[in-house]
Amino acid sequence: MTPGIYVGEGKVIHFTQGAGQKIGTGTFLDRIISSSSAAHLSDIPCLQCGDNPRLDGVILSCVDCFLSGGNLYRFEYGVSCVRFLAQARGGSTLAKSDPPGAALHRANFLLKNGFGGYHVFKNNCEDFALYCKTGLIVIAGISVGQSGQTASLVAAASAIVSPVLKLLIPSFSGIAFVSYTYCESRLTSDIGVRSNMEKVAVERLVANFRLGDSSAANVISREE
Template identity: 70%
Template structure:
């Protein structure tokens, strides 16, 4: 892995890897846990929208669609266009046409500070793959609460699967790099002159 990119090839994937794919011209990334056999367990808000405000603004700013329209569902996953919460998808549906990246764990502080985008690495160490896969399987059956871009998102889900840790902060609006990236992009969009 490098400072500028965590891009990997599919043949490098191992069960228990925390992967992500950038969406909407690198505005945000969607995160999940690769569980093997070409499948990914991930946490989504549904209807192909991993982020958003929950208002009509979502249709304008972050219009998003599943990788397969509901009239032509994926042969492996079926129609997932209306599913939300913790779901299992094939790698192609998870990537939704994007590239594959590996989230890094246990990075040294200098590398962590040198990363240009939040949501690509952490100082925390990963647990063994069998624990990661157990957590992902458990959450697939039992859920991870209600999706919220600022408080409970796909990156939080994947980090919890990898570490068993949930970061709870009363002084910030989010607990992950995903929320920070979203806010940065949204404030740029909102403040850009038309």
């Protein structure tokens, strides 16, 4: 799932890492994530939008290049807790979106000025789209950004490494415990309920990038 901001006339602004570039975790996850990424059929730039699989950063693509053979889904904002937890791989948030004009302003501003360095956990394509729609950024010092897919991964890891997991897993109570741990961790990681989020104007965000920050998750402490 690669989120983006539809800006009209069949075009999408999104944050991407060019094909063949290192994913950036420094772990075995690089290979897994890379192998699960959408494959482009050709390195030839699109005649309609100029999109190229080697491009990185914030780019403008036509819908066909953005989807790259995949299906189109609409990300949901302001959903209920039940709806949020039912979508295990992300695709929704409890946070409410700002008016369309605000999202378009942020997306177009970042298209011209960038969104920092791509990082699969701290500063990825979903972080970009969520910021454009909500204006929310994670306060510095947190190891992950606002991405729902990242939160799901962290929640799953938290459930798996639970100290009582080995004792409980054979039983029904064990399964219930792991499920509860996963849901609680994922829910509390959503940007709609986290206390470590701050509304940041896009101009301020970019100004901090220019001071040397490579990740959107670090912009607050640099200024303050």
